Amino acid sequence: MKSKVLKFVTLSALFSTLIFTTSCSNDDSAGGTTEPPISEGRYITIAGAVMGTTDPTPGDGNGGTIVYSISTEDAKDPSKFYDVFENGYLVPSNRTARLQSSQDGSTLFNIAYGGANGGEYSKYTVGGGKNFAPIGSLVNISQYAGTSPRWAKLFDGDKTGIAVNVSTPTVVSELDGTYIRTRGTGTVLSIDLVNSAISQVKTYEIPLTAAEESEGHHIFRLDAPVLNKAGNKLIIGTWMRKTDTNTGLNQSEFTRLGSKSVVVDYPSLNNPVIINSTVGYGDTSGYRSFNAFLADDGNIYQATQRDSEGSHFLKINQSNAYDNSYVFSLDAALGVNDTYIESWKYAGNGKAIVAYTYESAAVSTLSGQSQSFLALVDLNAKTAQRVELAYDTDLYLFQYQGFVVDGYDIYVTLAPVGKDGRIYIINSQSGAVTQGAKLINKAGNHFSGAF
Numbered sequence: 148m149k150s151k152v153l154k155f156v157t158l159s160a161l162f163s164t165l166i167f168t169t170s171c172s173n174d175d176s177a178g179g180t181t182e183p184p185i186s187e188g189r190y191i192t193i194a195g196a197v198m199g200t201t202d203p204t205p206g207d208g209n210g211g212t213i214v215y216s217i218s219t220e221d222a223k224d225p226s227k228f229y230d231v232f233e234n235g236y237l238v239p240s241n242r243t244a245r246l247q248s249s250q251d252g253s254t255l256f257n258i259a260y261g262g263a264n265g266g267e268y269s270k271y272t273v274g275g276g277k278n279f280a281p282i283g284s285l286v287n288i289s290q291y292a293g294t295s296p297r298w299a300k301l302f303d304g305d306k307t308g309i310a311v312n313v314s315t316p317t318v319v320s321e322l323d324g325t326y327i328r329t330r331g332t333g334t335v336l337s338i339d340l341v342n343s344a345i346s347q348v349k350t351y352e353i354p355l356t357a358a359e360e361s362e363g364h365h366i367f368r369l370d371a372p373v374l375n376k377a378g379n380k381l382i383i384g385t386w387m388r389k390t391d392t393n394t395g396l397n398q399s400e401f402t403r404l405g406s407k408s409v410v411v412d413y414p415s416l417n418n419p420v421i422i423n424s425t426v427g428y429g430d431t432s433g434y435r436s437f438n439a440f441l442a443d444d445g446n447i448y449q450a451t452q453r454d455s456e457g458s459h460f461l462k463i464n465q466s467n468a469y470d471n472s473y474v475f476s477l478d479a480a481l482g483v484n485d486t487y488i489e490s491w492k493y494a495g496n497g498k499a500i501v502a503y504t505y506e507s508a509a510v511s512t513l514s515g516q517s518q519s520f521l522a523l524v525d526l527n528a529k530t531a532q533r534v535e536l537a538y539d540t541d542l543y544l545f546q547y548q549g550f551v552v553d554g555y556d557i558y559v560t561l562a563p564v565g566k567d568g569r570i571y572i573i574n575s576q577s578g579a580v581t582q583g584a585k586l587i588n589k590a591g592n593h594f595s596g597a598f
Contacts (some may be wrong), residue, residue: 155488155532180576181443183495184547189252190216190273191570196243196546198591205591206543206564208243212595213505214255216273221584222558222570228585236277243546245435247252247300247308248273248598252551254309255279255598257341258288258298258509265294268308270343283343291336291348294449297370299437300340303378306413307346308338311369311383318395326392326577328360331483333369335383335416346457349416351578353409363390364404373433373436374413376445380467381416383409384431384438384449403428403455410467424469427461429454433490436548436596439463440493446470448499448526450488458488458503461524477503480531481522488521493558494575497527502544511538514564519544521559534573534580539563549596560594562586568594 148431168230192214199209215235221227222300238244238255241262248255255271266289271279288310298310316331337346355364368386375382385408389401406427410420429451431438439449447463457478462470477486493499501524504517509519519542522535539561551558555575562568570583586594 163353166542180496182554183552186251189219189553190275191219191222191252191551191558191596192216192248192255192273193229193231193235193570193586194244194246194548194596194598195235196593196595197232199242203426203591204514206511206516206546206593208546208593208595211242212238212240212244212246214238214246214279215277216275216279218275219553219556219582221559223572223581223583225569225582227582228587230587231594232589233587234277236279237356238279239267239269241265243435243595245296245298246548246596246598247298249305250302252598254305256300258296258310261295264294265289266296268338268343270340277598286338286343286345288336288338288345291311291345291350292334297368298338299372301372301374302441303374306339306341308340309372309381310336310338311372313366313369316365316367316388318390320395326361326363326390326395329363329365329390330354330360331366333366335369335372335381335411336375337414337416347414347416349411351419353419353421359404361392363392363398363448364388365390366407366409368432369409371433373437373441373447374438375447375467376441376465379413381411381413382439382447382449382463382467383411384433385409386430403453406431406451406454406459406461406469408449408463422463422468425471426469426474427451427454427459428456429458431461436490437492437545441498442493442526443496448493450501452487457484457486457505458525467506475526475529477501477522477524477531478505480524480529481505481533483507487517489545490547490550491524492552494557496551496576497525498575499524499526500550500559500573501531502547504545509566511541511543513541514543516543516545517544519547521561521573523573523575532578534578536561536571536580539566541566543593546593548594549598551597558583558597560586560597562588562594564593565590570597
């Protein structure tokens, strides 16, 4: 399939598009299109990642995270400009903070990543500009989930967060040195976001099949939990690795198994079970953002990374199993090779926004990372259209954490490492793009999300 390109439109063209959309709203409803909720008077919180000071590399984000909030009206105004790094609020985190926000943007949740306060959960009321007022008590989950926990907020009315961790996998051998398996201990922890408290903690080993483990395969990381439609199961993504059974060391290159996820009962967090895909062969953990979403059709859609055949979107049905009849290759949809989904978000009506790179993308001499792009994806039609913007070789979205979806509008912060950029607003249905407020950057820094 040839790649389709979304052309950048002017404000006047966008206005025409909006008039057309409004006039055809009845037809849209008849066709099954439902506008996602709009949060009146909401803020958009912009997150900036600061370059580290010890052996710094531009774009590393190892110097912490600064946030700044503006109204949706100001975010859409191209005449506005904001210096987040100069005027923002430093959230607690030694490295890039793991941020989440309430669905209306009024509350920001943070778990510090690394350092002395790593694993410390905090919550803030978003008040505009650098005004983030701490609310509730601090809760440190590091004793259960480590000082660099992975976590995600469930879409349950902003009530619950789920943090996950796998202890360092340990090699087990016979007395004569014969390899048996590699396995770590998994932890799944639920956080009461309303009362700022730990609700449940469960730890267990999560074995693969005996045959898989005998070859050295094991779960290296858990991440990106999502709640199913019934509200009784969590699906948790995995990052797989393989031990060289001869040396006991990590094997950098190996034939990958089919993609896997761990399913546990909710809210008890008991009974971990592994489900397997025969469509994807990559990891399902994402990196610093959500990697799976419950869609309007009641199914969960999940992206793959480090996939030997390029990134795929996988479908997990309401029986909590992979639907292997659903085949969506991003390579095929975009007409490029070896795609890698860096971050994405479901935007309603089967549509999604995706940050990605691919095999032939230019490599930044500044950050050493492959250039990033955006695409608008239709999960139902299994199509993808690149969003055509003024891309820069130094655009880096591998650490990108958050897109804001408000009605049909998708807000994204785009700036190359160390260079000024903009907020862009993408219409999830038409693909129309408009240029919003300017973002002032600083050397080595990058913008890591909108919340």
